[in-house]
Amino acid sequence: MADINWKEIVKDYKEDFIEDLFTLLKIDSTRDDNAATDEYPVGPGPVKALDAFLDIGKRDGFSTENFDNWAGHIEFGEGEEILGVLGHVDVVPAGTGWDTDPFEPVIKDEKIYARGSSDDKGPTMAAYYAMKIIKDLDLPVSKKIRVIIGTDEESGWGCMDHYLNVAETPDFGFSPDAYFPIINGEKGNTSVQMKFQGNNGEQAKLISFQAGLRANMVPQDAEAIVEVDNPAELTEQFNEFLEDAPVSGEAKLEGNKVTITLIGKAAHGSTPEHGVNAATYLATFLNNFSFDKDAKAFLNVAEKYLHENHDGKKLGIDYEDELMGHLSSNFGIFNFKTDEGGEILANMRYPQGTDEETILSQFKETLKDEVVEAVLTSGGKAPHYVPTDDPLVETLLDVYGRQTGLEAHEMVIGGGTYGRLLDRGVAFGAMFPDSVDTMHQANEFMAIDDLMRAMSIYAEAIYELISK
Structure with missing residues (x-):
């Protein structure tokens, strides 16, 4: 909104944000089928990361729920409509070629190096902090927002299959697991x-x-x-x-x-x-x-x-x-x-x-x-597209354009994000056009400045979407 300086506000949260993100990044949340049980559907690592994220939500006064260790959500607001922000805490295997321990995050040149820093713990935590800022500012909202956390995005998406079977499906939403300006189309x-x-x-x-x-x-x-x-x-x-x-x-x-x-x-x-x-x-x-x-x-x-x-x-x-x-x-x-x-x-x-x-x-x-x-093999997904004249797409592009001064346009990618799970679902950030993409690579990193810029965009966009 015009009278809220989101870019300035997020600066006050930087230190706490990095501390909470490091808590998640230190957890090896790679899927481990050899250790999978009824209690740990994809192994203990992803569940440990899910619980750690939910604990952060509880600490900050949000309502949280764990759905059988497959997925969980952190909820805020009230109203009939639900905005879903769909992220994940599981990561691909670290692989070889790292200069540092992939699960001991380090900051070098204002970049956080760790598996999951960019895919997708860093962006999901930025979106969570955006919701936290709205709550801390005691801003009026007319809809619910749920930060939904999956544990199996990098493999079979069984986490979201389970979540959508046992929880309410959001009316619209986005996944912070790709690129800005927006991903409103995804290939099959x-x-x-x-x-x-x-x-x-x-x-x-x-x-x-x-x-x-x-x-x-x-x-x-x-x-x-x-x-x-x-x-x-x-x-x-x-x-x-x-x-x-x-x-x-x-x-x-x-x-x-x-x-x-x-x-x-x-x-x-x-x-x-x-x-x-x-x-x-x-x-x-x-x-x-x-x-x-x-x-x-x-x-x-x-x-x-x-x-x-x-x-x-x-x-x-x-x-x-x-x-x-x-x-x-x-x-x-x-x-x-x-x-x-x-x-x-x-x-x-x-x-x-x-x-x-x-x-x-x-x-x-x-x-x-x-x-x-x-x-x-199982788990195939058909192509997905949300038109540019959908109010969700219009709002997200408008906020991105105003905050960055860059061209706000639609994009289609080959990557698959949770955004496609919703009829009115897209992917939105957190990689900028000038970001270096190291997802799934050795020495994965995310620039702290990019995460803070994304947090500011998410805060304004979420507020506009749930205050109308």
């Missing part, structure tokens, strides 16, 4: 699992091949163990390969076996072109040797159809829509063990005009002579 999201048998030939054997942490991450690390007649020659050629490839690695010999490791660059699966896929580079090198049968098929698919195939064209699944842009493809999980078999998991972000069944059908047609089976 689907994954295809390619399956292989585990047979090898005689001249060269692929004992194992492993890469990737999640389908929605570009694999930074890859490792293969091979058995060949001339391991020294393979090692020499590998070192030559490294001279011209944008990767690093090493080869270790043990008799006729060679263990090869490769390091690329991680990136978010919705923007695979920003990463360097260690798995497909490793397969490209190995496919020069005399592998046979299923091992050959595994390597051949990775090199011929997946390597540097960010738009899916090599698979025949490429598609482009005027509003939502082009399909993107990420190949995030690679596993092969001799005699046991293998799999490759591909994740596609697709625009309106195509669908997951069409994508699967083309996978099968293109790879019919290579893979044993190709199937869709």
